Amino acid sequence: MTERRNAPPEPVLVRGGRVIDPSQDLDGFYDLLLEDGAVARLDERIEPVSGVREIDASDLVVCPGLIDVHVHLREPGQEYKETVETGTRAAAAGGFTAVACMANTAPVNDNRSVTEYIVAEAERWGYARVYPVGAVTRGMKGKNLAEIGDMVAGGAVAISDDGLPVKNAELMRRALLYARHFDIPVTQHAEDLDLTGPGVMHEGEWSTRLGLPGIPGASEDVVVARDLILAEDTGGRYHVAHLSTARSLRMVREARARGIRVTCEVTPHHLVLTDKAVSDSAFDTHTKMKPPLRSDADREALVNGLADGSVDAIASDHAPHHPDEKDVEFSLAPFGILGLETNLPLCIEKLVRPGVIGLSRLVELFSTGPARCYNLPGGTLKVGSVADVTVFDPDRAVTVDAKRFQSKSRNTPFGGWKLRGVAVVTVVGGRVVEVERRT
């Protein structure tokens, strides 16, 4: 495969599909020609040319490649959970042509050499593009700024200390200011760790019933509130990772209306599950993540936020953990679940099919929106843009089976769920990605 990747990609003609491209308000039947790694033509009918690889997309949806701006690839350092290879293979299997990976590796991605290593690894495998998110602070220790400019030169597209959120307000203010030089957002996993305390699930009726220490919604909201004030004063770009509460969403919506440069993502699990799942599953550790599954009122607000445009992206927070780590008491299990291989079918089944959002908005949330959040190439099929394309079948049935995941880990709460919507082909930089999609 390596030789093939060094040669220029052969032209690809995606024929007869329903092309949905929110970047140009397009939803109709078109042929799509990809040449030299770029979109060459998008027309109602493109005559076949010899030597062009044809993909028959009849009855399928063709859209700009899906992008997940929040994943953990665990490499370097925790290769027993996931690697760049397995994580990008999972991305490809799930229909994603690009991911942005968080900096909490070992060593931390707080310098250019780690950033470049991740990018090189991704290019070596070629399953999907990987855009590293660099750390805000050295070692994610919350003390000194990391070499942000160097990391951007090496391929970083945003900065975040993710699960160790920037606590010091002055440091956050400086990070927002400094990031302006590179026009990248500071992404915050908004959580006040003092308010979280020993919490392991959302504080509400179900934590009350189960006697599990709760994480109040305020733990997220107070950080979002503070950061929005800082974003306003600095003019910096601020991105809220996995936003999970109604109140945070309201604040983001209001801030944006006032011209503050803020974007936000939500996860599929916060859109389809609530804190009740911890009880229904009798303490299944696959219902434990941060932020925790919230109340139904929160979930409803997030779903409304998809429909009314206040949410910019759906991102999975794909967080692989080894089965041994999850197979412990609920309170002791690490936070986090997989997402890359369930994102698309979950959202089609639970959001598109019930009519909450249309397919076009779904593509916007999975492609055009995330590309905009992080200024990424892709998210569009305009002629001349990068040839990252996803072809999926919105009607094909699939039963989630973690044993068949391409990811190295198995931690999903969706095992056994019957869904519809399956990725069929992904194209990255004009090359058709060869990956087994076991559905």
Added chain:
Amino acid sequence: MTDAAPPRWSRKDLLGIAELSPPEIQLILDTAESFREVAERPIKKVPTLRGKTVINLFFESSTRTRSSFEIAEKRLSADSLNFAASSSALTKGESLVDTALNLQAMAPDLIVIRHAYPGAPHMLAKRLAAGVINAGDGAHEHPTQALLDAFTIRQRKGRLAGLRVAIVGDIEHSRVVRSNVHLLSKMGAEVTVAGLHTMMPVAMDRLGVKVTHSLDEALEGADVVMMLRIQMERQEGSVLFPSIKEYFRLFGLTTERLKRAADDVILMHPGPMNRGVEIASEVADGPFSVILQQVTNGVAVRMAVLYLLIGRQGEEAA
């Protein structure tokens, strides 16, 4: 008590009160009644569980509950084994699942587990062929405590339905309160929980109880007052209340304050008590107290649970 068909016990485990039906609760209480007299015999032993193996797996220190289970097991002639372990995540050693699988390999009939974390008994129950009794999992449930409390109330009051029960103290961190709230509401009692705002879970009212933050309001006309232990170990570096003196002034039960309750009120405490913190000695040792009776009844109730879970296979086959 006039049910047409006597309810049958069909569960492998006793994990909590939340999932039990009123007839199941009734069955346990009625069964306990028949075991009560064993304690009054000169030879306090029946052969009911001969040849059965019960493991008491206590990951948290406990004197009362563990002794009570052990005595219940011995009076039923079960072979019992105590296994004390540390539940500290930092303790080197095997996982709970591995511990359980190893015990399972020795083919016990029943495992009684006490654990610091909610859901630990449920985890074992999902995996093991042996029955599992939850002897307290974190702040979640402590079903046999609620059952012995109900047994004691029934013994003194003749009924549960319609009684006004006040449960007072650290509601947030108490497994006793959750099991009691479920049990008493299911059986038709009227439950009020009272505690500091800082010790009250956010959605307590969703459990079908009245919530108050005033001791006097909770005591007003109460038929049963249940005081919960203030867990002093939780106070280190804590923000729950500033001092014991202040707590006692706000929520400590004294003879004077107890006057607001019904004339024939009974006073309960799951133990261990902190005299002078949540309860004055004069009350604990006073005429309304049934605290030691609770302990006595604990043995009968646990005998009943053991019997229902593993004591009847022989009978049913016969």
